[in-house]
Amino acid sequence: xxxxxxxxxxxxxxxxxxxxxxxxxxxxxxxxxxxxxxxxxxxxxxxxxxxxxxxxxxxxxxxxxxxxxxxxxxxxxxxxxxxxxxxxxxxxxxxxxxxxxxxxxxxxx
Amino acid sequence: xxxxxxxxxxxxxxxxxxxxxxxxxxxxxxxxxxxxxxxxxxxxxxxxxxxxxxxxxxxxxxxxxxxxxxxxxxxxxxxxxxxxxxxxxxxxxxxxxxxxxxxxxxxxxxxxxx
Numbered sequence: 001x002x003x004x005x006x007x008x009x010x011x012x013x014x015x016x017x018x019x020x021x022x023x024x025x026x027x028x029x030x031x032x033x034x035x036x037x038x039x040x041x042x043x044x045x046x047x048x049x050x051x052x053x054x055x056x057x058x059x060x061x062x063x064x065x066x067x068x069x070x071x072x073x074x075x076x077x078x079x080x081x082x083x084x085x086x087x088x089x090x091x092x093x094x095x096x097x098x099x100x101x102x103x104x105x106x107x108x109x
Numbered sequence: 110x111x112x113x114x115x116x117x118x119x120x121x122x123x124x125x126x127x128x129x130x131x132x133x134x135x136x137x138x139x140x141x142x143x144x145x146x147x148x149x150x151x152x153x154x155x156x157x158x159x160x161x162x163x164x165x166x167x168x169x170x171x172x173x174x175x176x177x178x179x180x181x182x183x184x185x186x187x188x189x190x191x192x193x194x195x196x197x198x199x200x201x202x203x204x205x206x207x208x209x210x211x212x213x214x215x216x217x218x219x220x221x222x223x
Contacts, residue, residue, distance in 0.1 A: 032209035043111065043199050043214030044152075051209065087152070091209055096142075096165050101151035 002027040002092050006100035013078055013107050021073040021103045023088030033071050034097065035064050036087040044087055078107045112136065115200050115215035123223055127188040130218045132200030134181055140164075140203045141183040142212060143175055147196040158183055159206040190222045 003026040013019055025033065032051055036044035048057040050066040057064045061082065063074040073086055085104045089097040112135035120128055134141050143155040154167035158177035169175075172190075177183040187194060197219050201212035 034211050036211075036214075041216070043113070043201070043216045044212075045111070046211040046213065049209065049211055089152075089212075094165065095207055095209075096154055096157060096167065097212060098154070099144075099152040 002090055002094075002098040004088055004090055004098055004100035006086075006088055006103050008103060009101070010104045011106070013075075013105070015079055015107055015109050016077045018074070018076045018078070020075070021086055021105070023071040023073070023100055024069060025071070025088075025090045027090050027092040027098075029093050030090060031093075031095070032091040033066055034089045034091070035062075035071070035073055036089065038085045038087055038102065047086075075105070078105075080107050080109050083107045111213040111215065113200060113202050113213050113215035115198075115218050117218060118216070119219050119221075121221045121223065122190060124190055124192060126190050126222075127186065128190065128220065130185040130187070130198055130200075130220075132183045132185070132202075132215060134183070134200075134202030135213055138202035138204050138213070139181065140206050141177055141181070142201045142203075143169075143183070143185050144199045144201065145196050146199060146217070152199070155185070157206075164206060187220070192222050195220055195222045 035047040038044045048064040085102040087102045089099045114133040139160045155169040157165040175185045197217045199217045201214040
């Protein structure tokens with residue numbers, strides 16, 4: 001069974017204070033790893049797809065990286081509008097995405 | 110805007126009742142997924158349809174059923190509702206099946222069972 005564990009569960013940062021969110025996974029045959037952002041009362045919004053170890057993707061202040069066992073979402077100089085829950089999901093043999101429980105990020109001005 | 114539409118946004122009903130949640134996928138997407146999100150369980154996969162056919166089932170209760178219609182919209186039916194069924198129900202769509210592609214989510218239906 002595919003497993004995805006995200007840490008920390010919650011993270012509070014000051015504006016401009018860079019940090020990283022972790023997504024550890026246990027799957028048989030990773031085909032893709034996804035990062036999503038979810039705002040309160042909204043559905044998850046797709047951010048990145050990573051396919052293989054060593055791959056990196058960037059979008060504004062966010063940078064996602066992938067190793068054979070985990071992925072990191074690096075947030076550089078965050079702003080209050082980056083406050084959200086960040087979800088990680090993996091797609092393996094069954095092609096049904098399995099989600100982690102997310103990291104709730106709050107960025108204080 | 111993801112292009113996925115879910116109705117209604119909120120639903121309040123009593124135990125033992127039956128409700129229907131509706132989802133219209135993004136234009137051109139053939140796959141529809143249903144997920145349940147609760148505070149203690151995160152996003153849990155319920156069921157997947159592709160072009161009108163059921164393709165995968167997750168932790169979906171026997172009291173729950175779904176279908177995808179010829180126009181590709183989907184409905185999730187929840188019956189004999191219990192307090193524990195209170196949750197956010199999300200529909201998501203993607204272009205195909207059997208290949209790696211992100212899901213595009215609607216804004217969910219918040220179900221409250223009293």
